[in-house]
Amino acid sequence: MNATVTVPEKSGLAGLNPLSKIAAVLPAMLFVALTTDVWSPLAIAGLALVVLMGVGRISPMRLARALGPVALVVLGFLLLYPLVVRRELVAGTPVFLDLGWAVIHEAALELGLTAGLRIFAFVALTMIFNLTTDAHDFARALVQQARVPYRVGYAAMAALRFAPLLRHELSVIRAAHRLRGLGEAGSLRDRLDMLWRTAVPLLASAIRRAERAALAMDGRAFGAYPTRTHLRRMTFTGRDVAFVAGFWLLTALLVIALAQLGLLGPLAFVQRV
Amino acid sequence: MIHVEDLTVRYPGRKEPALSRVNLTLRDDETVLLLGPSGCGKSTLALALSGLIPNSLDVQFSGRVLIDGVDTREADIATLSRRVGVVFQDPDAQFVMLDVESEMAFALENLRMPPAEIDRRIDDALSAANMTDRRYDKVWQLSGGQKQRVALAALLAMHPQVIVFDEPTANLDPAGARDVFAQIAALKRAGQHTLVIIEHRLDAIMHLVDRVVVMGEQGRIVADGAPQHVFDDCFGELRRLGVWMPQVSALAHRLGARPAPITLDEAHESWRARVSQFAFEQTTRAPTPGKTPGRAPGKTPGKAPGKAPGKICSTQESPAVHVHQLTYRYPSRVALERVDLSVPRHDFLAIVGANGAGKTTLAGCMAGVLTPPVGTVFINGADVATLSPQALARQVGFVFQNPEHQFVTDTVADELRFSLRRSDLPRAEIERRVEAMLARFRLDRYAGVNPFTLSHGEKRRLSVATMLMRDQEILILDEPTFGQDQHTAGELMAMLRALHAEGRTIVIITHDMALAAEHACHVAVMGEGRMLDCGPTRDVFARADTLAQARLDLPPLARLAQRLGFNALTVEDFYAVTQGAALNMAQGVS
Numbered sequence: 099m100n101a102t103v104t105v106p107e108k109s110g111l112a113g114l115n116p117l118s119k120i121a122a123v124l125p126a127m128l129f130v131a132l133t134t135d136v137w138s139p140l141a142i143a144g145l146a147l148v149v150l151m152g153v154g155r156i157s158p159m160r161l162a163r164a165l166g167p168v169a170l171v172v173l174g175f176l177l178l179y180p181l182v183v184r185r186e187l188v189a190g191t192p193v194f195l196d197l198g199w200a201v202i203h204e205a206a207l208e209l210g211l212t213a214g215l216r217i218f219a220f221v222a223l224t225m226i227f228n229l230t231t232d233a234h235d236f237a238r239a240l241v242q243q244a245r246v247p248y249r250v251g252y253a254a255m256a257a258l259r260f261a262p263l264l265r266h267e268l269s270v271i272r273a274a275h276r277l278r279g280l281g282e283a284g285s286l287r288d289r290l291d292m293l294w295r296t297a298v299p300l301l302a303s304a305i306r307r308a309e310r311a312a313l314a315m316d317g318r319a320f321g322a323y324p325t326r327t328h329l330r331r332m333t334f335t336g337r338d339v340a341f342v343a344g345f346w347l348l349t350a351l352l353v354i355a356l357a358q359l360g361l362l363g364p365l366a367f368v369q370r371v
Numbered sequence: 372m373i374h375v376e377d378l379t380v381r382y383p384g385r386k387e388p389a390l391s392r393v394n395l396t397l398r399d400d401e402t403v404l405l406l407g408p409s410g411c412g413k414s415t416l417a418l419a420l421s422g423l424i425p426n427s428l429d430v431q432f433s434g435r436v437l438i439d440g441v442d443t444r445e446a447d448i449a450t451l452s453r454r455v456g457v458v459f460q461d462p463d464a465q466f467v468m469l470d471v472e473s474e475m476a477f478a479l480e481n482l483r484m485p486p487a488e489i490d491r492r493i494d495d496a497l498s499a500a501n502m503t504d505r506r507y508d509k510v511w512q513l514s515g516g517q518k519q520r521v522a523l524a525a526l527l528a529m530h531p532q533v534i535v536f537d538e539p540t541a542n543l544d545p546a547g548a549r550d551v552f553a554q555i556a557a558l559k560r561a562g563q564h565t566l567v568i569i570e571h572r573l574d575a576i577m578h579l580v581d582r583v584v585v586m587g588e589q590g591r592i593v594a595d596g597a598p599q600h601v602f603d604d605c606f607g608e609l610r611r612l613g614v615w616m617p618q619v620s621a622l623a624h625r626l627g628a629r630p631a632p633i634t635l636d637e638a639h640e641s642w643r644a645r646v647s648q649f650a651f652e653q654t655t656r657a658p659t660p661g662k663t664p665g666r667a668p669g670k671t672p673g674k675a676p677g678k679a680p681g682k683i684c685s686t687q688e689s690p691a692v693h694v695h696q697l698t699y700r701y702p703s704r705v706a707l708e709r710v711d712l713s714v715p716r717h718d719f720l721a722i723v724g725a726n727g728a729g730k731t732t733l734a735g736c737m738a739g740v741l742t743p744p745v746g747t748v749f750i751n752g753a754d755v756a757t758l759s760p761q762a763l764a765r766q767v768g769f770v771f772q773n774p775e776h777q778f779v780t781d782t783v784a785d786e787l788r789f790s791l792r793r794s795d796l797p798r799a800e801i802e803r804r805v806e807a808m809l810a811r812f813r814l815d816r817y818a819g820v821n822p823f824t825l826s827h828g829e830k831r832r833l834s835v836a837t838m839l840m841r842d843q844e845i846l847i848l849d850e851p852t853f854g855q856d857q858h859t860a861g862e863l864m865a866m867l868r869a870l871h872a873e874g875r876t877i878v879i880i881t882h883d884m885a886l887a888a889e890h891a892c893h894v895a896v897m898g899e900g901r902m903l904d905c906g907p908t909r910d911v912f913a914r915a916d917t918l919a920q921a922r923l924d925l926p927p928l929a930r931l932a933q934r935l936g937f938n939a940l941t942v943e944d945f946y947a948v949t950q951g952a953a954l955n956m957a958q959g960v961s
Contacts, residue, residue: 106507234473256467263463273740274776277769299775307464314465316427317457318478322449329476329489
């Protein structure tokens with residue numbers, strides 16, 4: 099009977115060491131943070147999407163669900179930026195649209211688009227880690243390779259389990275309070291009161307949960323010794339090296355190509371808005 | 372062997388100790404049932420037996436606990452965890468990892484075992500728990516019963532000698548509880564462990580128990596001995612304390628049977644011969660369906676036993692609650708599918724079903740916690756979907772499973788006043804109602820106290836009271852007896868019966884079938900979002916296949932009656948039946 103269960107195989111990005119995924123995307127993230135033009139973040143976001151779908155085998159549907167909200171943020175930047183941007187930054191450029199109460203310059207649109215795309219590229223890069231990494235693998239890699247003390251790594255693991263439980267409890271408390279008519283008047287004082295009244299039982303329950311979890315962990319010898327053994331070892335394999343090197347290379351090629359084509363704007367830590 | 376000597380434990384910030392000078396010896400390989408009213412220190416003792424008190428909790432501790440001669444204060448947690456394991460009540464709170472294998476490996480890794488040894492132990496423990504094929508499952512994919520089995524398997528992989536079960540089935544439905552009890556029975560059969568069990572569904576485990584220890588206030592040992600001795604000789608004392616007892620014992624006591632049987636098997640054995648003749652007569656006479664379960668005379672004023680309200684599924688005269696083809700979807704799943712239900716005025720209805728059957732969603736739609744689609748749920752003829760929250764709140768009260776969730780003020784009296792803050796009643800009238808409600812629910816001495824500091828039973832009473840301030844006609848309660856001892860649970864049910872007798876409509880959600888059998892006029896059975904059956908309690912309980920489909924069990928006494936060959940659901944049913952047949956159960960079979 100035991101023979102029927104096999105360890106589920108992890109393929110593509112999920113099979114990599116979580117730390118190598120972080121290492122791979124870091125230079126690209128730094129680059130995105132420094133860019134001031136539209137094309138650079140666009141190119142990096144494209145690279146991230148290609149890797150996610152090609153190597154990670156993430157379906158376009160799942161990607162759309164994960165990145166959809168960020169795409170809305172880009173749109174938001176595009177619409178709002180021209181209205182709040184500092185006049186002298188865009189004054190010399192052609193007028194795109196004159197609304198009467200506001201004049202929208204082309205440069206303002208470009209600035210808005212750049213800001214939005216940088217965020218989009220940033221989030222797309224984090225998805226290479228987020229969408230393909232098992233929380234356990236990350237904790238193991240932190241403890242085994244990054245030498246994070248296991249008490250910290252695994253306590254964080256346990257805390258991670260609380261989030262959905264507390265979120266559920268919060269929704270129940272909110273429903274209970276609504277039923278009693280708390281906050282129905284909608285005045286500011288009522289709303290503040292409601293926030294406080296929600297926090298009390300939620301906090302009480304979180305403390306109780308934490309205490310119980312701590313007891314359950316101690317009861318299973320957590321922290322008994324300074325180190326622990328590991329049933330599953332995380333390793334750096336040839337695949338990890340290939341992935342990191344490949345991603346760095348592609349990032350570098352993109353930067354060079356952008357520069358050659360004259361699409362790369364000046365790099366800066368802070369953009370003046 | 373575990374020696375507890377003069378153990379006194381006091382939690383910081385408390386005046387009274389949780390345990391005061393407790394002495395107890397547990398022998399190797401015995402199975403001990405630990406009983407006591409809520410707040411008596413059972414869980415504290417469980418933590419002390421495992422050494423988690425005083426090593427992991429900051430408490431005042433005196434006396435000592437010796438495990439095989441080792442003082443728990445001097446042992447480290449690695450040693451202790453290899454000797455004593457605890458299965459806790461809440462399956463979600465005791466998990467650290469997200470999948471079964473990692474969870475199983477957690478303790479063994481902490482004990483620095485080599486990976487090959489860990490792998491072997493996980494294999495053995497999972498196959499003993501019959502969970503081998505679940506090794507790579509995520510924890511959230513498991514049912515409550517399976518979670519508890521994994522929790523137990525994870526402990527067994529450490530090879531402890533002693534296992535303490537602290538209310539392992541309290542959060543589980545009947546199927547989950549059955550799962551856990553089967554594992555405890557297997558452990559008992561293997562005979563290699565000392566088992567300490569804190570539990571209140573006693574009939575399912577009494578045949579496993581060698582010894583019963585009953586604790587009173589501050590852990591004072593009130594009774595200690597063989598089950599026969601404790602439940603027979605100390606019956607009055609136990610009832611006074613308000614501890615849960617096997618229903619078979621309660622029945623034997625009511626019937627005056629001595630020596631009193633403790634387990635279902637013993638009861639069957641000792642009464643079989645006497646009942647067989649009578650059962651033959653009853654079956655030839657045929658039972659009367661539709662009859663309300665018999666009740667103790669005088670216990671329900673204004674409601675003669677046997678006078679049943681009209682059949683529930685028909686929609687004659689405007690019902691209090693009418694549900695018509697209700698389908699309710701959460702973003703991720705369909706919770707209710709084309710549910711029909713009609714609750715007549717003045718009914719006492721129990722909605723029963725396994726966890727996830729849709730009971731709470733259905734009740735939520737009735738009380739306006741959730742918004743049902745237009746045209747599906749009606750309260751006194753008005754559509755819940757279009758009724759204003761205030762209008763609905765005047766007619767329906769809803770008591771959540773955890774009373775704390777509903778508290779919104781800083782004192783008990785303010786909780787009651789808050790319910791009337793949008794009403795146009797004069798101030799004097801509001802105060803009069805608050806006074807009356809405080810008195811009725813025996814909360815008057817707590818009027819100025821913070822609701823969060825009340826005991827569990829008091830919190831529950833307060834949450835019921837807040838839902839009656841507007842004189843609501845319909846009261847819906849989600850698991851009203853959850854986490855309470857027999858005394859406070861009984862008290863609450865008596866209050867609900869009094870409210871019912873006043874003419875209110877009471878709806879309870881529960882998976883405690885004994886509770887439904889004892890109190891409900893009608894029962895609605897739900898399974899996987901559908902209404903599987905509904906009707907008079909006795910009729911529904913007679914349809915074994917629907918109950919099985921809903922993953923529910925008959926209550927212990929109903930099962931006993933079935934084995935004896937007649938129909939009875941409660942102690943009073945049995946009493947009425949045996950009185951009617953002039954059966955004398957008083958002398959046991961020697």
